[in-house]
Amino acid sequence: MARVKEDITERMKNSYKSLVRVKTLGWIVSACVVALVCRAFYLQLIRGSYYDKLAQDNCVRVIKIPAARGYIYDRNYTPLVINKPSYTLSLVPYYFDTNPDKQQAYNSIAGILGMDPAEISQKMEESKQPSEFNLTPVVIKRDLSEKELSLITEKKITIAGLFVTQEPKRWYENNSTASHVLGYTGEITADQMKIGRYAGLRRAGDIVGQGGIENVYDDILRGEDGAMYILTDAKGRQKEVINTIEPKTGKNLVLTIDYRLQKFAEKLMDRYNYNGVVLASDPRTGEILCMVSKPDYNLNNFSGNIDVKEWKKLIRNKANPLTNRAVQGLYSPGSIFKIAVGCGALNENVITSDDSFLCEGIYWIKTWPYKCWKRSGHGWVNFEHGVAQSCDIYFYKVGLKMKVELLNKYALMFGMGEKTGIDLPGEKAGIVPSREWKRKNDRTPWFPGNTVMMSIGQGYISGTPLQILDIVSSMANSGYVMTPHLMKVVTNDARRILRTYENKELLRLDVKPEVIDKMKDAMRIVVQSGRGTGGKSRVEGLGIAGKTGTVQNPQGENHAMFGAYAPLNNPEIALYILVEHGGGGGDVAAPLAGEIFEFYFKTMREK
Amino acid sequence: MSIKIPFLDVARRYYRNMNPVLLICTILLMCAGAAAVYSATGTSGNQFFAKQLIWYALGFIFMMIFANINYNNLLAVANWLYVLFMLLLILVLVMGQTSLGAQRWLKLAGFQFQPSEFMKIVVALALIRFILVSQRDPFSWGNIGKMLLLAGLPIALIIKQPDLGTSILLIPLILAVFFMGNMPAKKLWVILGTGIAMLPVVYLFLKDYQKQRIMVFLNPQADPLGAGYNIIQSQIAVGSGGFFGKGWAHGTQSQLNFIPIKYTDFIYAVISEEFGFLGTLILLLIYYFLIMEGLKIVKLCKFTGGKMLAAALTTVIFMQIFINIGMNIGMMPVTGITLPLLSYGGTSVLVIMIMLGILQNIYREYVKAEE
Structure with missing residues (x-):
């Protein structure tokens, strides 16, 4: 009985409670609506004319x-x-x-x-x-x-x-x-x-x-x-x-660009009407001192109104003036790649620097002839002579001893096949072939002939001029390369420096110091001695080391290349020159390098 | 002598005993909405207007359908609905359509719809079912924890979309369910207290643009061109309406596109500008009658389940009205909450109509029981 009673009182209490709660809700709602009405009253009636003026001025x-x-x-x-x-x-x-x-x-x-x-x-x-x-x-x-x-x-x-x-x-x-x-x-x-x-x-x-x-x-x-x-x-x-x-x-x-050097290099290329690249950097920091890619275009044509005719002309130009050849152009590295091959061969003890190979001007693999650039042959060639004379047959034989695996390893070690990370858009990585790469892309096995071509930096291997400059820089620095870059600092109008580019190491060679010294010595001989191919780049009173390159290409005349650094001790500048369809590297590119070095070390210092 | 139409006779049992106040308010709001959407989108062709009319028609049909489904049946399948809509919410996050930077939409059979909008009803149903099923002491702390988890999961998913507006609406909904479920006042205060104490923590988790909206709400002039633009322009629109307004389709603010997203979130500003204080007052009165009628249904219903459901739905509708109008006249920060039945938008119209249908049904069940 008591329980039923309790139950009933509980229920009544509950329903009373919920009635109170509904009423509470009702009051809350009413209060909120009153608030809205008040606000509307304030905005529309009290401040109405003010807002009306604003709306009218809201033109x-x-x-x-x-x-x-x-x-x-x-x-x-x-x-x-x-x-x-x-x-x-x-x-x-x-x-x-x-x-x-x-x-x-x-x-x-x-x-x-x-x-x-x-x-x-x-x-x-x-x-x-x-x-x-x-x-x-x-x-x-x-x-x-x-x-x-x-x-x-x-x-x-x-x-x-x-x-x-x-x-x-x-x-x-x-x-x-x-x-x-x-x-x-x-x-x-x-x-x-x-x-x-x-x-x-x-x-x-x-x-x-x-x-x-x-x-x-x-x-x-x-x-x-x-x-x-x-x-x-x-x-x-x-x-x-x-x-x-x-x-x-x-x-x-x-x-990091030096306007004087840039302008000089551009004029130099213009003088002979060459297409190609001039790249110079400070190997110690990776700062790019000049980057010339010819042909180029007038930037002011792109400012304001782009002249449609001018634009179409640029697009249709077969020489691709809009392409920055220094980072977007892919070329065979040519004989400059022999720096990597030579270092690899010595470092892996495939050869010693005293081993000599006979160059008779032509080298036969089965029935295929592979020629040296010097048709008459170099005779017995050792390491120093091979680099200095850029003897192809010497490097064919070294390359065949190294096999594609080692060539591939050292190409990658010297930074080929990978973007340098320079602060420019559209940089290309290039190709470093291997057996697998050829099987995948060409659907053919790797032949000894491919090894031979690769060992002189031709055939499938390709890279950007910037990567080849880095091969030269690695020698200038005796074993490491700094990331190339163009930004030096960010400043405000008062020239207060807000941000500085932090120099970074891009790669470090896993090559014994004595091997690098041998290669640097050979590169010195390339320029400084009468026996070298790069003699035309010599500058009075300046120690230069370099390597020439001449790359055959199906489109026409050979590409001429020359990579060099100076001075011999503590090099301050590494240089790479590419002249498209220019001819021999030693004849065409090396003299340009000589002029640039002379300008950099003499004319620029005098001022 | 009355003429007998056989079809109407049969149909009568589907539409008799509807709550007249609720029905009239619904129809009036639809008319106001049609007029406002027409005015707000007149310049960009009438496809918005035509679509909105279709949504109204469809919504009305849905309202009638839900007015005829006993709400107890809805409560019975609440768990299944809950699971289904949770899955849909997850689906939205995985493959939803992005609109204005948020993933809220799901494309189903050519229709886009927002599961989060429906979640308002589903969460209410699931909570109420939980309370009804656990008869002994539904409001033990353990049960409260479970219920908060039950509601918290969808809230978290909706916040992730991100749709802060809808997830905020779920909070008064939960409170309304607790309140009308006769939760002891002490516990209610504790929950409210902890909730308010947690606010600073919640603020830390807000996205930058959400924080910005709050800062701008506090001081719109700080960024009059960027984030403060909406608030300032809609206030100018409302204020410049004066007492009688500028006339239908003659508001300079709305016709010259100074009001942003004027046919959805800021449609109230359009109405205020064009119909003035008088129009605003009438609109607020219609809404007031609608809400009060909803509360009357809460009072009339004899069952706790119906009471809670009616209270939850009424509260959500009211909160939408209050927050939306509040943000139009600078009383609330800007959140993407639509004005019930007036804003343009299919899901928004449908969900409100379904809610009104359920309210109607609770009323009809009451009348049936009385008879």
Whole structure:
């Protein structure tokens, strides 16, 4: 009985409790609704006229003020890239649509700019798609001339929706100098906007670096865009500027490039109208002192308005002026690869430096003849003589003793087949063949003939000029290579250093010091003694060591190459020259190296 | 003499005893929503408007269907629904459609839908079932822990999408279930207290843009062009509406696209600008009647399960209204919560309609029991 009673009281208590709780909920809801009503009352009635004014003034256009990109200097603060003001004409579709006669407006704008009215209307239509963006200005023409600017400014009164903004434009002081290193800027492409680096950060119409340093260090060079609030009338015509947020200029970049050396090397190549590469670096730090890739292009053609004709000409040019041969061109390393082969052979005790091989000018593998570059033959050749004379048959025999496995091992050890990690876009890795590689890519087994070709740096093996420069650098440094790089420091306008490139070791050779000494000695003989192939690079009073290379190629004349460093003790500069279809390395490339060394050590030091 | 139409006679049993206030409010809101969506999207063609009408029609049908499914049956299959929607949530994370940087959408048979929206109903059902099943002491600390886990898992998954708005809505829902389940007041205070104490910790886990939204809510003028833009522009829209508004489809703020995502999250700003304080007041009154009717159903229902369910659904609807309008007039930080029945969007309309259908059903079951 008591339990039932208890149960009933419990239930009554519970239902009373929930009634109270529902009522509580009701009060909470009512309070919240009252709060909303009060707020609406405050906003709409008490502050109504204030907000109404704001809404009317909300013909405020926000216009982006693009930040100027940072300057780029050479290592001595010679300006390479600066900015110049340029003017851009945009149309705001929403306001432009209020013009009574759009076609006439198109015609008069087109008349001033020398464009086709249809082109402008097409641009407008294309960017019009979602109506939400109708207030976003559509860029019609960048880099207006002064005459265009003044004529357009007059038209602003009669045509609604015209906007002229000032934008800094890139200016390359020396037109084509170091064009591949510097790279150009341009509007971000649709594909680029999707990459992680830019995704969400850049919008259509933003300018980003499209090649070279401009691309790699885009984040450093670009500043923060500012904004300008412009009051317009109901038709979108500019009335006054209310507020301006100043853009922040990007940071400046100091490169490792020495402008004087770069310019000298470019002129040198121009003098003979050579296509090819001149690469120089400081082997102790990996700093690139000059990087010439010929043919090149005028960077100022890419600034502001890209000249379509000029662009097509560049694209169609069979010599590929846009390619940076120094990091994107793949070439057989040629006889310079013999440095790696020779070091490998001595290091693995495949031969000793005194072993001699007979060169009769031709070497037969079964029925296939492999010739030495010197048809008459070198006679009995030892290590020193083999390197100095670049005797092919000596290296054929050494290579056959080493077999492809060891050749492959030392090619990789000297940095072939792997990107150097230089701060430039699009670097290639090259190919270091092996038995497996050939089976996979060629579907044929490895033949002794392949070994023979590989041992003189021809056949399947290929690398970029930069990698070959690193082979030379490894000798200059007696066994290690620093990562090549172009950025020296980042500074602000007051030249205060914000960031410094930290030199890194790229690779270290696992080769005995006495072997390296032997090779360096042989390389010295290449240049300094009458017996060497690189004698034409000699400079009075300067110790130079080097290695020539001549690479056969099916397209025509041989490629001439020369890799060298100087001085002999504590080398300060490593150099690599490639002249496409130039002829013999010793005859064509070595003299250029001599001139560059002379300029670097004499003319540049005197000043 | 009445004319007998045989079909209507049969159909009558499916639509009789509907709660009239709820029904009228629903229809009025649909009309207001259609007008607002039309005005907000008029410039970009009428496909939004047409789609919204289709969603309303579909939603209405769903409401009628759920008004005819005994809510006890829903409670009976609550566990299965819970498992199913958890799987769908995981599926969204794995292969969902990305929209505005968040993965919330799932494409099913050509339809995109947001499982997280449905999760509001499902979590309520699962919790209530748990309370009903554990008869002895449903609110022992052990059980509370289990229930928090039950609700916490979907919340975690929804936060991961990331959809902070929907996951925040689940919190008042849980509290409403506890509250109407007659949880002892002391324990309720303890839970509330710990929850508030945990807030600073939660803040640390927020994404940068979410933190930014909160900072901007506190001071919109700090970044008037970026994060503060939404708040400032929608406030200008609301405020400039004045007493009578600028007239339908004549709001400068909305027609000139100053209001961001104006046909979903900021549709209230459009209405306020175009219909003024008067329109706002009427709209708030409609919502107020709707919510109060929901609470009346809570009161009328004789069963704890129905009470809790009705309370949970009413609370969620109300919280959506409050948070959405709050963020439109600068009282709440910006979260992606839609305005019930007014915002454009299929899932959002459907879910609210289903909720109203369930509320109707709870009412009809009550009437049936009384008869």
